[in-house]
Amino acid sequence: MRLKLDSLNEPQREAVLHTEGPLMVIAGAGSGKTRVLIYRIAHLIEQSTDPFRIMALTFTNKAANEMRQRIEKMIGNEARNIWMGTFHSIFSRILRFEAERLNYPSNFTIYDTDDSKSLLRSIIREAALDDKVYKPNVVLGRISMAKNRLISWQTYINDPFYRADDEVAGRPEMGRLYKLYQQRCFKSGAMDFDDLLFNTNVLFRDHPDVLHKYQHRFRYLLVDEFQDTNVSQYLITKKLAAVHRNLCVVGDDAQSIYAFRGADIQNILNFEKDYPELKTVRLEQNYRSTRNIVEVANSLIKHNDRQLRKEVWTDNEQGDQIELIKASSDAEEARLVATSIFEDKMNGALRNQDFAILYRTNAQSRNVEEALRKMNIKYRIVGGLSFYQRKEIKDLLAYLRFVVNHNDEEALKRIINLPKRGIGDTTIAKLIVMANENDVSLWDIIGNIYTAMSGRTANSIDAFANLIKSFDLAMQTKNAFEVASQVARESGLLKELYEDKTPEGISRYENVQELLNAIKEFVDNPENEDKTLGTFLQTVSLLTSWEDDQNKDPDRVTLMTIHSAKGLEFRNVYVVGMEEDLFPSQMMLNSREDLEEERRLFYVAITRAEKKLTLSYALSRYRFGNIRSCEPSRFLQELDGQYLKVTRRFRTEEAAPRPTRFAAQFKRAGAPVKRIPVNGKSAHQPSANFRPSDPMRLKAGMTVEHPKFGFGTVSAVEVQGNDRKARINFQQHGEKTLLLSFAKLMIHE
DNA sequence: GGCCGTTTCGTTTTT
DNA sequence: CGAAACGGCC
Numbered sequence: 049m050r051l052k053l054d055s056l057n058e059p060q061r062e063a064v065l066h067t068e069g070p071l072m073v074i075a076g077a078g079s080g081k082t083r084v085l086i087y088r089i090a091h092l093i094e095q096s097t098d099p100f101r102i103m104a105l106t107f108t109n110k111a112a113n114e115m116r117q118r119i120e121k122m123i124g125n126e127a128r129n130i131w132m133g134t135f136h137s138i139f140s141r142i143l144r145f146e147a148e149r150l151n152y153p154s155n156f157t158i159y160d161t162d163d164s165k166s167l168l169r170s171i172i173r174e175a176a177l178d179d180k181v182y183k184p185n186v187v188l189g190r191i192s193m194a195k196n197r198l199i200s201w202q203t204y205i206n207d208p209f210y211r212a213d214d215e216v217a218g219r220p221e222m223g224r225l226y227k228l229y230q231q232r233c234f235k236s237g238a239m240d241f242d243d244l245l246f247n248t249n250v251l252f253r254d255h256p257d258v259l260h261k262y263q264h265r266f267r268y269l270l271v272d273e274f275q276d277t278n279v280s281q282y283l284i285t286k287k288l289a290a291v292h293r294n295l296c297v298v299g300d301d302a303q304s305i306y307a308f309r310g311a312d313i314q315n316i317l318n319f320e321k322d323y324p325e326l327k328t329v330r331l332e333q334n335y336r337s338t339r340n341i342v343e344v345a346n347s348l349i350k351h352n353d354r355q356l357r358k359e360v361w362t363d364n365e366q367g368d369q370i371e372l373i374k375a376s377s378d379a380e381e382a383r384l385v386a387t388s389i390f391e392d393k394m395n396g397a398l399r400n401q402d403f404a405i406l407y408r409t410n411a412q413s414r415n416v417e418e419a420l421r422k423m424n425i426k427y428r429i430v431g432g433l434s435f436y437q438r439k440e441i442k443d444l445l446a447y448l449r450f451v452v453n454h455n456d457e458e459a460l461k462r463i464i465n466l467p468k469r470g471i472g473d474t475t476i477a478k479l480i481v482m483a484n485e486n487d488v489s490l491w492d493i494i495g496n497i498y499t500a501m502s503g504r505t506a507n508s509i510d511a512f513a514n515l516i517k518s519f520d521l522a523m524q525t526k527n528a529f530e531v532a533s534q535v536a537r538e539s540g541l542l543k544e545l546y547e548d549k550t551p552e553g554i555s556r557y558e559n560v561q562e563l564l565n566a567i568k569e570f571v572d573n574p575e576n577e578d579k580t581l582g583t584f585l586q587t588v589s590l591l592t593s594w595e596d597d598q599n600k601d602p603d604r605v606t607l608m609t610i611h612s613a614k615g616l617e618f619r620n621v622y623v624v625g626m627e628e629d630l631f632p633s634q635m636m637l638n639s640r641e642d643l644e645e646e647r648r649l650f651y652v653a654i655t656r657a658e659k660k661l662t663l664s665y666a667l668s669r670y671r672f673g674n675i676r677s678c679e680p681s682r683f684l685q686e687l688d689g690q691y692l693k694v695t696r697r698f699r700t701e702e703a704a705p706r707p708t709r710f711a712a713q714f715k716r717a718g719a720p721v722k723r724i725p726v727n728g729k730s731a732h733q734p735s736a737n738f739r740p741s742d743p744m745r746l747k748a749g750m751t752v753e754h755p756k757f758g759f760g761t762v763s764a765v766e767v768q769g770n771d772r773k774a775r776i777n778f779q780q781h782g783e784k785t786l787l788l789s790f791a792k793l794m795i796h797e
Numbered sequence: 798g799g800c801c802g803t804t805t806c807g808t809t810t811t812t
Numbered sequence: 813c814g815a816a817a818c819g820g821c822c
Contacts, residue, residue: 108812161811242812309811468798475798592811609809609811610810611809612810636810
């Protein structure tokens, strides 16, 4: 293989060829950043570097997958041997090898955010603290912040600065919670996402021989999206590169959008200080977008104060102006976008896959989906509710996790009474207290339950323990797939789902089968050397997306958040919801830095487009249960108007629903809010569960009668969540929306 | 313990 | 709005 470098421009070539010594590539949007990385790796291998000695780190799974595919296409099978992946996946792999050094089991569990929050909730409760003050979310955020800065609980507790901070915030016990949380995670043999990085740092700090091994092993390190790394990640790479000093980082400060996870542009500045011999290369020519798009993006980003000097330019054609769609409501906005896509497809002979619709929050996808469905345009959603977050999937995974690691407290809590075996919350809480008091693991107690208690509950617990023990045996002789199938069967999970013949039940059953298939594929894949269930679970914990059948059909319009869109490009891009408070997000407007990050996010969105960019906003929008009137985003004003074509495509003014003022807004203004009494009770939003196994005869528009609330009209029927619950939107007197029990409704047909 | 209805609460992005 | 916590009752 002879690598052809003529297709690269001068700075790109420089970045590829400068293999020895530290290198920083400041790469503007669309400047061929990934290309440089791939050529660089190919070049290294061509110069007979063993792929095993190259480590390429990315920030997201998607970026890692894309890089892997492209490099495999270029250099073939050898690419498999490169250590390439996200920070979290690569270092969880290393932690797995070296777990003993940290006194962790090698099959440690990885807690996702839900596990962490649930664990914190128990800890807060056990510590008898007020969970209104110590909200699990807030506490977890604080702990995460500390870990990203490599502050251990020991340091945190003794740090006067943090203590003062917590006192002011009214949360003096924060340090103690951090400590308890870490100890419980450790006892459960579990690490959360931040621990994966934190503990890698600890491993390298306390075990010089381990560090030494990896330092010498990895001769070349590459970090993609360097602007998104936090201190913890930076220090890991710095340590790993300390021997060979062949660290290449690629990034763009204008696209730094992960400060909320501790990413710090400061890393770029520190990098220059840490490596005086650093070579810096700037890629400023954009090959992706039209001149209009590049220039309008530049006109936006110059409003940011904090940025490196860089001038992105392009040789490409001028292109069409940027379109701006002004709609009266969110629903109309979606319709207009769908219509626009339809017309563009016809006029330009384009395919679905040429389009992407980007938004700030996942919740915004709903309207757009509906509009696309109505126009028969196929789409796919990236991110959002993932396959792995479905209840039935989490249930089976919890079983598998527990089979692999009997100390996993969160998994145990999830499965011990699933299917129902008469072990309630009270019992579980009691067991946890027992375990803590005697300083043994929960499993120790459950495995020998008769020494602690007797009676019917004890029998149930003993039966559960025996079930788990029977899987232990299977683990020794069978492969991951066989164990998983056995667990699914013998735990009763599969049976319970199989018996549920509702459409949702059938789909849940299929999902579980799909998970089992995935495990089978994992086992059958010759590329995977380690076929244990533990490895599968760790891999899966770090995944967020699922390649289902929908995603395999490539010709679909792509819907996703701007965060997920980073690194991708599309011919035509729509950015919807360009409204103040939504984008920039209301939650982000705390400081000037926050606003700048939102602006960079918009910059990322704009620069995804190759040929055509369309922005849209709605004058009123359904949000948090209310219709709110909206102001156009300040970012629209910051765009240079000469590149914009305002296509005021909303219909008539009176078509716009009049924005309604709601209780929440009055409340904010300080006015007293009265609850609307229903039948004398202050039932503002009555709701109820029902069994969808009842025939779903209910349709919008039907007149129904409720024993308590009287007659009304059904405005919507929907199934809620994965549980056996559903809600009816029920309009009474044309004004108020109530949520009612389905079971008790009389249907007047 | 578990069902069922009620209340509260968070509402952003990813690993 | 929707998820999850809560609380009363069998």
